[in-house]
Amino acid sequence: MYRPAGVKTSGAFPIPDTMKAWVLGGPGEVALRDKPTPVPRKAEVLVRIDAVAICATDLEIIYSGPPASIEGGLPFNKNFTPGHEYMGTVVALGPGVDEFAIGQRVTVEIHAGCGQCKRCREGMYTACLNYGLNYGEQDKGHRANGFTTDGGFCEYQVNNINTLIAISDEMSDAEATLVVTAGTAMYGLTELGGLVAGESVVVMGPGPIGLLGVAVAKSLGAQPVILTGTRDNRLKIGRELGADHVINVTKENAVEAVRRLTGGLGADYVLECSGAAGAVNDAAHMLNRGGKICLAAFPHEQVPVDVAHIVRNNIYLFGIRGEGRSATHRAEAFMAQKRFDATKIHTHTFPLEDLPTAIRYAKDRVDDAIKVVVKPQRASGARTLAAE
Ligand SMILES: [Zn+2]
Numbered sequence: 001m002y003r004p005a006g007v008k009t010s011g012a013f014p015i016p017d018t019m020k021a022w023v024l025g026g027p028g029e030v031a032l033r034d035k036p037t038p039v040p041r042k043a044e045v046l047v048r049i050d051a052v053a054i055c056a057t058d059l060e061i062i063y064s065g066p067p068a069s070i071e072g073g074l075p076f077n078k079n080f081t082p083g084h085e086y087m088g089t090v091v092a093l094g095p096g097v098d099e100f101a102i103g104q105r106v107t108v109e110i111h112a113g114c115g116q117c118k119r120c121r122e123g124m125y126t127a128c129l130n131y132g133l134n135y136g137e138q139d140k141g142h143r144a145n146g147f148t149t150d151g152g153f154c155e156y157q158v159n160n161i162n163t164l165i166a167i168s169d170e171m172s173d174a175e176a177t178l179v180v181t182a183g184t185a186m187y188g189l190t191e192l193g194g195l196v197a198g199e200s201v202v203v204m205g206p207g208p209i210g211l212l213g214v215a216v217a218k219s220l221g222a223q224p225v226i227l228t229g230t231r232d233n234r235l236k237i238g239r240e241l242g243a244d245h246v247i248n249v250t251k252e253n254a255v256e257a258v259r260r261l262t263g264g265l266g267a268d269y270v271l272e273c274s275g276a277a278g279a280v281n282d283a284a285h286m287l288n289r290g291g292k293i294c295l296a297a298f299p300h301e302q303v304p305v306d307v308a309h310i311v312r313n314n315i316y317l318f319g320i321r322g323e324g325r326s327a328t329h330r331a332e333a334f335m336a337q338k339r340f341d342a343t344k345i346h347t348h349t350f351p352l353e354d355l356p357t358a359i360r361y362a363k364d365r366v367d368d369a370i371k372v373v374v375k376p377q378r379a380s381g382a383r384t385l386a387a388e
Pocket residue numbers: 055056057058084085
């Protein structure tokens with residue numbers, strides 16, 4: 001039975017010594033294995049994972065490796081468990097932890113950072129200067145679930161308390177997995193200055209972050225919110241999440257359409273979530289003078305950029321990584337207040353045991369999949385309250 005020294009557990013949530021965990025073999029290969037149930041240390045809890053969403057970045061990691069960095073290198077054949085968009089129930093407390101209680105439902109941020117570098121101290125823990133240093137003689141304790149430490153495609157995982165967000169029983173497991181996605185959009189808008197009420201915001205690319213970017217921008221009072229993309233079904237969901245206008249870029253010129261919709265001036269902000277090669281130039285030409293671009297996605301190849309246009313027009317360019325500055329807490333607050341329905345992007349659920357099927361749905365967009373969620377199957381035991 002699981003009873004590590006100094007760790008608080010409860011009879012209401014019996015914890016096995018070993019758990020089922022998916023591990024990454026070579027590129028594209030995942031296998032279900034038994035692993036020891038991890039043990040929380042100081043300032044950590046053990047989370048029983050109740051649901052995990054699959055992210056495009058998980059697919060990048062599983063098939064190509066980066067941006068995961070395990071022991072300073074590629075994540076293949078290192079007994080590494082990917083998965084970072086998860087939620088669950090606190091079932092054990094590390095030494096000294098009283099900030100959370102056993103039985104409490106939580107969703108988790110990805111990055112704990114090292115907590116001691118300049119960027120972590122500034123709240124930019126997703127840009128930790130000790131990224132990936134959590135091994136050997138360089139152990140700075142950096143943690144990023146499913147990137148530099150084991151993630152959520154398993155039954156239990158440890159998390160630093162700074163990465164936990166308490167959620168109410170009214171929020172379903174699947175919705176809670178989307179908090180970090182909405183939090184990434186919130187972080188982008190935070191870095192752009194955050195004060196977007198009454199300002200025009202263009203969101204490029206109706207993937208999960210883009211769609212929730214529309215929802216967050218609208219919740220922050222942006223007007224108008226314009227979404228660009230190539231697929232009408234996703235643009236329709238964008239409308240349901242708050243887009244005032246949608247532009248299908250296969251049918252009309254997005255730059256011209258944005259300028260027309262903003263009285264010829266151009267927009268104040270662009271949240272770029274498409275990763276398309278021409279996106280930076282399109283964004284720069286959609287903006288008015290002094291406008292700001294946040295880049296939340298990236299192309300695989302290097303792209304030429306019209307620097308002269310950016311400089312002449314005093315355009316600001318921001319790159320963001322993940323979900324810094326506690327943005328997930330603000331995103332969760334909007335979701336708890338039902339300012340938008342993030343579950344509109346949740347399309348499929350599979351048992352954790354069917355992860356390869358779930359990955360295929362997410363990767364090939366089978367049946368118009370957007371967010372695919374996997375859930376460990378459990379005999380009805382302690383607390384599985386939230387209705388799906
Ligand atoms: Zn993600």
